[in-house]
Amino acid sequence: MWVVPEKEIAGLMTLEAAFDAVESVFAAMASGDAYNFPVVREAIGHKDALYGFKGGFDSQSLSLGLKAGGYWPHNHEQGLINHQSTVFLFDPDTGRVSAAVGGNLLTALRTAAASAVSTKYLAPKGAKVLGMIGAGHQAAFQMRSALRFGQFEKVIGWNLHPEMLSRLADVAAEFGVPFQTVGLDQLGEQADVIISITSSYDPILMDAHVTGPTHIAAMGTDTQGKQELDPALVARAALFTDEVAQSLGIGEFQHAAAQKLILEDNVIALGRIINGDHPGRGDAEVTIFDGTGVGLQDLAVASAVVKLAKQQGKAIEVEI
Structure with a gap:
């Protein structure tokens, strides 16, 4: 399994790469080649937190996985951002986990990319x-x-x-x-x-x-x-x-x-x-x-990051 720590994301994922990944995912969803799984999002009754899962499968890119995390409104008291998440990718041929990727910055980038894609087509x-x-x-x-x-x-x-x-x-x-x-x-x-x-x-x-x-x-x-x-x-x-x-x-x-x-x-x-x-x-x-x-957005940007991290020697390989 490859691990790409949160600290490496800023040096790997660009606004342009996020935009391209999200635009492609929206197209794949509309054509029926990719679909999202039902969202789980719950108030856990601790620290006023919302926690959940978003996932899906893209048969074009063979991206399979989920993002786990949520919103912790009191994190600023510890010097942390409120949104915390990790993306997990799986091998669609075997079901084995293939990567764990820090999801905080990726979430921010893919969310921003989604609005930019909408503006491209609808402004x-x-x-x-x-x-x-x-x-x-x-x-x-x-x-x-x-x-x-x-x-x-x-x-x-x-x-x-x-x-x-x-x-x-x-x-x-x-x-x-x-x-x-x-x-x-x-x-x-x-x-x-x-x-x-x-x-x-x-x-x-x-x-x-x-x-x-x-x-x-x-x-x-x-x-x-x-x-x-x-x-x-x-x-x-x-x-x-x-x-x-x-x-x-x-x-x-x-x-x-x-x-x-x-x-x-x-x-x-x-x-x-x-x-x-x-x-x-x-x-x-x-x-x-x-x-x-949607979960497919997270999988798309995470998959792109893993590829870049491996090319640049910033991904860590671990046995599980």
């Missing part, structure tokens, strides 16, 4: 203003990926605690674009693309906030009860996601579906656009991508 033509809702650890990754693959000339941001937006201002400075703190009404009016990445259990971006052609990547909702968007906003948008069933069950669209504002048929897998099976944005004023996070 309104000529999108120049990026709006950010949230300023936590993941928000910086989202913004870097958006700026790397988009043509944005300005970033505007809102956060419940405005002092945290300095993190996003620093990222904007890296890319040489201006950053401005705004209210939610200004953000919804001015932004061509909006990325929401919070842990909210109440809607933040309301229907009345969003005017004009807009693409929204809703990336924070991955558990029953979480919510970032007004169901009325969801109801009037063209809807896309990584995994339809997961979106309706634990993703952003769960609330509009529960209120009978949308049906399962209203939600389209993003991979269908990538494969040319769906026109995408069309004449929709607002599009929303619900990024729930």
Whole structure:
């Protein structure tokens, strides 16, 4: 078995590699060549933690495995990030474990790549203003990926605690674009693309906030009860996601579906656009991508990292 420690990931996985891996996985899912297993995600009754498993199998790349981990909200007290995970890969021919890979940075990179892929296919033509809702650890990754693959000339941001937006201002400075703190009404009016990445259990971006052609990547909702968007906003948008069933069950669209504002048929897998099976944005004023996070994304980036780590002598071989 090969082990790739967390400390090695930053030197192996790039934004570009993560983008390519996630785009390919979405396409494979839509064509039926890859599928995700049912998600297990539970409150364990200790340290307020959420713990679970995401896994799947991709018959094209022969990636088989799972990511184990979750969210520990008090980790900052120990100087650790709240999200902790490890990806395990298995040989699909024998069932033997083939690799264990640190999953923290990989999760951040593949999540950011997913929103960037959605923006590639769904952003309104000529999108120049990026709006950010949230300023936590993941928000910086989202913004870097958006700026790397988009043509944005300005970033505007809102956060419940405005002092945290300095993190996003620093990222904007890296890319040489201006950053401005705004209210939610200004953000919804001015932004061509909006990325929401919070842990909210109440809607933040309301229907009345969003005017004009807009693409929204809703990336924070991955558990029953979480919510970032007004169901009325969801109801009037063209809807896309990584995994339809997961979106309706634990993703952003769960609330509009529960209120009978949308049906399962209203939600389209993003991979269908990538494969040319769906026109995408069309004449929709607002599009929303619900990024729930699927196990196949983790397997794709982890497989790429193992290959690079072996080539560069950064993978550790152990007997089990």
